[in-house]
Amino acid sequence: MTAGNMLLEAAARAGYYALMTRSSGPQIRGGEAAAMLRIACHPVECMEERFHILAAVDWEKVQRFNAEIPLLPDSLIVGDPDQGPPPEVFTAGGARQASLPLKKLAKAIPEGRANMVLLGYVAALLDLPEAAVVAAVEKTLGKRRTALAPSLAAVACGRGEATASGLHFPLAAPPPVTTPRWLITGNEAAGYGALKGGVRFAAAYPITPATELLEWLSPALAEVGGTLVQAEDELASINMVIGGSYGGVPALTATSGPGLALMVEALGLAVAAEVPLVVVDVMRVGPSTGIPTKSEQADLNIALHGLHGDAPHLVLVPNSVADCLRTTQWAVQLAESLQAPAIVLSDQFLGQARAVVDRPADQAGGAGRVVAEPASPGYRRYAVTPTGISPMAVPGTPGTAYTADGLEHGERGRPSSQAADHYAQLDKRKRKLDDWDYGEGWADVEGDLAAESAVITFGSCTGPVREGMARAAGDGLSARLVSLRLLSPLQPARLAAALAGVRRILVVEQNHTAQLYKYLRAECDLPGRLSSLHRAGALQFQPGEIHRHLVEWSQA
Amino acid sequence: MNDAAARLAPADYKSDVKPVWCPGCGDFGVVNALAKALAKLERRPEQVAVVSGIGCSSRIPAYLSSYGFHGVHGRALAAATGLKIARPDLTVIVTGGDGDGYSIGGNHFLHACRRNVDMTYIVMDNRVYGMTKGQPSPTTEPDWDSKLSPDGTGLREFQPMVIALASGANFIARAFTGDPNNLADVIVQAVRHPGFSFVEVLSPCITFRPEQKDWKKIVRGDALRPTSDVPRAARRMLRDTGFDLGVLYAGERAPYAPRRPRGRRAVADLEARFEI
Numbered sequence: 105m106t107a108g109n110m111l112l113e114a115a116a117r118a119g120y121y122a123l124m125t126r127s128s129g130p131q132i133r134g135g136e137a138a139a140m141l142r143i144a145c146h147p148v149e150c151m152e153e154r155f156h157i158l159a160a161v162d163w164e165k166v167q168r169f170n171a172e173i174p175l176l177p178d179s180l181i182v183g184d185p186d187q188g189p190p191p192e193v194f195t196a197g198g199a200r201q202a203s204l205p206l207k208k209l210a211k212a213i214p215e216g217r218a219n220m221v222l223l224g225y226v227a228a229l230l231d232l233p234e235a236a237v238v239a240a241v242e243k244t245l246g247k248r249r250t251a252l253a254p255s256l257a258a259v260a261c262g263r264g265e266a267t268a269s270g271l272h273f274p275l276a277a278p279p280p281v282t283t284p285r286w287l288i289t290g291n292e293a294a295g296y297g298a299l300k301g302g303v304r305f306a307a308a309y310p311i312t313p314a315t316e317l318l319e320w321l322s323p324a325l326a327e328v329g330g331t332l333v334q335a336e337d338e339l340a341s342i343n344m345v346i347g348g349s350y351g352g353v354p355a356l357t358a359t360s361g362p363g364l365a366l367m368v369e370a371l372g373l374a375v376a377a378e379v380p381l382v383v384v385d386v387m388r389v390g391p392s393t394g395i396p397t398k399s400e401q402a403d404l405n406i407a408l409h410g411l412h413g414d415a416p417h418l419v420l421v422p423n424s425v426a427d428c429l430r431t432t433q434w435a436v437q438l439a440e441s442l443q444a445p446a447i448v449l450s451d452q453f454l455g456q457a458r459a460v461v462d463r464p465a466d467q468a469g470g471a472g473r474v475v476a477e478p479a480s481p482g483y484r485r486y487a488v489t490p491t492g493i494s495p496m497a498v499p500g501t502p503g504t505a506y507t508a509d510g511l512e513h514g515e516r517g518r519p520s521s522q523a524a525d526h527y528a529q530l531d532k533r534k535r536k537l538d539d540w541d542y543g544e545g546w547a548d549v550e551g552d553l554a555a556e557s558a559v560i561t562f563g564s565c566t567g568p569v570r571e572g573m574a575r576a577a578g579d580g581l582s583a584r585l586v587s588l589r590l591l592s593p594l595q596p597a598r599l600a601a602a603l604a605g606v607r608r609i610l611v612v613e614q615n616h617t618a619q620l621y622k623y624l625r626a627e628c629d630l631p632g633r634l635s636s637l638h639r640a641g642a643l644q645f646q647p648g649e650i651h652r653h654l655v656e657w658s659q660a
Numbered sequence: 661m662n663d664a665a666a667r668l669a670p671a672d673y674k675s676d677v678k679p680v681w682c683p684g685c686g687d688f689g690v691v692n693a694l695a696k697a698l699a700k701l702e703r704r705p706e707q708v709a710v711v712s713g714i715g716c717s718s719r720i721p722a723y724l725s726s727y728g729f730h731g732v733h734g735r736a737l738a739a740a741t742g743l744k745i746a747r748p749d750l751t752v753i754v755t756g757g758d759g760d761g762y763s764i765g766g767n768h769f770l771h772a773c774r775r776n777v778d779m780t781y782i783v784m785d786n787r788v789y790g791m792t793k794g795q796p797s798p799t800t801e802p803d804w805d806s807k808l809s810p811d812g813t814g815l816r817e818f819q820p821m822v823i824a825l826a827s828g829a830n831f832i833a834r835a836f837t838g839d840p841n842n843l844a845d846v847i848v849q850a851v852r853h854p855g856f857s858f859v860e861v862l863s864p865c866i867t868f869r870p871e872q873k874d875w876k877k878i879v880r881g882d883a884l885r886p887t888s889d890v891p892r893a894a895r896r897m898l899r900d901t902g903f904d905l906g907v908l909y910a911g912e913r914a915p916y917a918p919r920r921p922r923g924r925r926a927v928a929d930l931e932a933r934f935e936i
Contacts, residue, residue: 116936286934296934299927305746326920328927333745333918336771340738343731347711347742350729351750355742373732460936499727499743499750502706507721507728518677518722519730 106244107219108139109458113240114232115143116287116460119278123148123425123459127172128397129165136165138173143230145278147461149424149567153648155179156273158194159226161206161218162187166194171643175199180271182225184218202271209261215254216261224262231274234263284463286426290454291317291358293428293464294384295324298356300429301436301470303382304330305355307344309337312396313452314358314386321358338363342370342383349374349381350508352475352498354440358384361403362393364447368410371445375415375533377508378486378496380439380446380473384432387451389641399452400641401563402615407447408592408623416534418446419592423548423566425454426461431589434545437470442536443496449591453564453644479503484515488528492536537593546590549602552582556632557658558603561612562588562620565645569612572650581658588620596628607632610657612650616640635660670695673705677722686863687717687784689837690755694724694782696840697847701751708751711740713765715757716791717784717863734765737772737781744779745916751851752779759789762798762818769820773827776855778915782847783820783858784837786865786872794868820860822897825890825909830855832893832909834884836862838876842905849907855915862903878903886910 108124115122120143128137140155142148154174159182160166170193175181177198181190184206195201204225206218220241227237237259245252288296295317298306306325308318322332330353335341341357348355359367364385374381387403389395407419418438422431432448439446476483476495485506487494494515497504511519512526520526548566551559551573561569566587573583586602603609609630611621621636637653639645673695681687698708708726712718714733721728727750731739736754744752761769761783772781787804789795795808798818805811824832831853835843843861850857862879864872884906887893893909 285936287936288934292934296927296930299930305742307742323920324930326918327923327925327930329922329924331745331918331922333741335738336767339735340741340768340771343735343738344742344745346731347729347739347744348746349742350739351709351743351747353746355746369732370735377729377731463935497727499709499747500706502704505706505725505727507730509722509730510732511730519719 105137105139107223108141110223110237110240110244111227112141112458112460113243113287114227114236115141116285117236117239118232119281120145120275121147121460123151123457125151125453125457127169129168136168138166138169140172143275145276148459150571150644150647153646157182157226157229158199159222160184160190161222163191167191170194180273182222202269204265209265210258213254213257213261215251216258217255220255220258221262221265224259225266227259228263228266229271229273231272286461286463287458288425288461289316289456289458290422290425290428290450291386291456292320293426294358294422294432294448294450294455295321297429297432298382298436299324299328300467301433302354302440303356303436304328305345305348305353306330306332307335307341307348307355307357308332309335309341309359309363311360311363313388313455314360314363314384317358317384317386317455338366339370342367345381346370346374346379349379350377350499354380354436356382356384356436358386360386360388360396361390361406364403364406364410368406371417372411372413372415373510374445375411375417376510376512378443378533379508380443382432382435382439382446382448384448384450386455387449395642397452398642399564399644400615401449401451401565401613402619402641403449404591404615404619404623407449414530414534416537417444417592418442418537419449420446421449421563421589421591422454423563423587423589425457425459426464428454429464430467433467438540440473441471441493442540443473443493444533444537449563451564476501476504485517486513486529486532487515488532491539492532492534494532542590542595546588546595546598547602548587548589549584551585552577553584555582555584556605556607557581557583557610558586558606558608559583559610559612560586560588560620560624562591565612565614568645568647569650571647572654575647575651576654579655581654583654594623594627599628600631603631608635609633610635610637610654612637612645614639614641614645668699668702668704670699673698673725675723675725679723680719681716682867684866685716686786686837686865687720689840689843690717690782690784690861690863691720691723693840693843693847694720694753696844697851698726700844700848701851703751707749708753709743710753710755711743712736712755713760714791715760715789717755717757718760720755734760734763735768736760737765737768740779741772741775741777744777753851754779754781756783757797758783758785758787758799759797762820766798770823770827773824773829773856773858776828776830776913776916778854778856780847780850780857780859782861784861784863785820786863786869788865788868790865790868820858821900821908822894824858825893825897828913829858829909830911830913830915831857831907833858833907834860834862834905836875836879836905837864838879839881839905842881846907853910855911855913875903879905881905884908888912
């Protein structure tokens with residue numbers, strides 16, 4: 105993993121875009137692990153359907169990664185002959201093999217490590233400039249000076265071996281870097297987006313794959329004057345967030361499916377009591393404990409429909425690593441403006457992938473929370489207003505004390521079992537979400553806007569769909585792409601406009617039961633013939649798979 | 661404190677909302693005692709937030725003129741913790757019953773004691789679920805007969821004072837709604853004491869537990885004497901009748917505070933860590 109991160113850093117410094125995902129065995133620490141990288145001259149948002157190089161320190165238990173690391177006959181397998189031959193699952197496709205006696209080479213260098221020899225070897229195969237690799241190693245080991253010299257010696261050794269081997273997988277020379285770039289994970293981007301949106305309080309219970317978001321946020325919040333508190337469970341964390349936000353401080357928590365399941369009761373409270381908050385659900389494979397370390401888009405149903413009663417709320421989905429920033433920031437802004445809970449459906453792929461991205465554009469600030477003026481005579485916290493938004497008093501303010509309540513209530517917040525109050529408050533809470541102008545952020549609409557075919561997708565499917573569509577366009581199959589960012593409230597009129605003239609639509613999503621497809625069919629009058637491409641998670645869609653499907657679809 | 665605060669009377673801390681409680685409910689005494697205590701503490705109503713979960717006693721926030729939060733069942737301590745950490749300037753009081761606090765919210769009770777956030781938790785213990793019309797709670801006697809658990813639960817009663825002590829609450833007391841002046845006095849002490857203060861209040865439910873009318877004959881005022889010595893308080897609990905009133909424990913543990921001081925950096929300054 106260390107070598108993978110250094111290779112990513114080196115590629116970034118050399119002017120490339122790159123993406124790295126990780127996979128590991130069930131051991132808590134140590135054990136087999138794979139770092140998967142794609143390096144290119146253009147932005148990369150997904151892996152391709154094959155890898156050019158598989159480089160292994162050893163072969164113990166690596167068979168488990170077979171499905172994630174497809175190889176082709178022109179791929180190269182690099183392994184240490186002293187560790188035995190590569191497993192047949194990798195060699196069966198006819199990939200070439202190169203022997204590199206890693207352990208022996210590393211042993212010849214005092215304190216030398218095999219993974220650093222491998223790093224130097226692979227970087228040289230790719231023609232990555234030596235200076236970029238050295239800088240990446242120096243950055244990573246900056247605080248451990250004693251490890252630096254042996255590491256650089258091992259890298260140089262690997263480089264020499266690669267040169268001597270005559271093997272070569274040169275990357276195309278990157279175009280000059282003209283705009284700032286970041287190296288960031290989706291979880292970090294979401295955390296930074298939360299701060300940019302104004303979050304200053306967070307409560308957290310650790311859960312894979314959301315923990316890194318919380319770990320990034322904890323010291324960062326302290327630096328900007330906020331607080332993160334570790335809760336005893338997700339029931340506590342969501343209620344702490346509600347308490348903090350009720351106190352006037354924009355608040356957030358992050359979790360994954362099992363935690364979201366525990367939070368839905370309190371989310372209903374936030375709807376009824378009109379308390380703004382954001383929950384980032386970094387989705388993993390479900391149901392139940394599922395596969396904690398793999399990605400799936402199967403929490404859409406619970407995010408949309410998990411709350412009991414009629415409980416309008418916001419559901420947003422980032423569609424790239426960088427977009428985790430924009431979407432989380434927007435979610436905070438919307439939650440604050442609309443005094444409603446917002447669920448951000450990130451996923452394990454977006455959250456844990458580390459990518460070189462163009463610096464995301466700065467977003468405009470939100471409207472913010474409408475706060476009640478002090479000493480408002482006859483203050484009505486839940487006043488039925490034309491917009492549905494009623495000024496929210498901040499505790500500590502004289503003359504506007506009220507009780508926030510999950511019980512149905514009248515305009516002053518007092519419990520009511522009257523049907524008229526129930527209808528008025530239900531309408532108010534729905535109206536504020538329905539009537540808000542969400543602007544252009546509801547979706548990314550791109551591709552051939554005159555095409556008669558359209559693909560609708562969301563979240564981490566967007567990367568492979570975008571790339572698969574680009575390949576199909578090369579075959580003359582042009583289509584529009586709609587990547588939905590705002591899933592609730594859905595924007596049927598905007599969607600209809602984006603799809604005007606379309607004769608057929610394909611909905612692509614990563615879950616077993618076509619949750620997005622069914623939701624769209626229930627909520628929208630979509631034009632033309634509607635098809636679904638859905639597959640459960642654990643393995644991401646690949647552009648080649650989308651491309652093939654688009655070709656078949658066009659012939660159907 | 662200011663002059664305006666000093667002039668507020670207990671009645672100024674009550675709202676005009678009529679309680680849903682049965683005539684004779686002990687919880688009326690807690691509203692009165694809270695109003696009296698807040699007046700004595702000279703906290704302005706807007707500087708106070710009363711947080712609750714679900715149950716008869718959890719209705720209290722609406723009956724006071726302070727800020728209130730009536731949330732979901734069992735989670736009042738969590739909501740209050742978030743509020744107090746986000747807004748340390750507020751006086752935060754949590755009210756609830758034995759079902760809310762010791763059953764569905766039991767885990768939060770343990771961790772609120774451990775966390776020692778500076779707030780006060782008042783539990784009105786009537787040893788029954790009243791709002792759902794008479795089911796046994798964690799503090800109900802094992803042989804108490806009910807429709808849901810005929811012939812009793814057979815379960816040993818939950819020991820809130822012992823558990824609060826073991827879990828790290830910084831102030832632990834027991835009071836009785838039949839003596840509202842003493843109750844108000846205990847609440848004043850609890851609010852003033854730094855850290856997590858826990859007040860177990862014997863609050864009879866004469867509707868579903870009419871025999872609790874006799875509590876006034878059993879309680880022993882001033883039976884508990886405050887100590888800051890945990891083993892001593894624990895030994896005292898071995899002789900506890902469940903009706904001994906007073907302050908059991910007043911500890912000296914520092915209240916919760918974020919371990920890292922709050923910085924003043926601009927958010928945009930954090931961007932540098934992502935730059936290549």
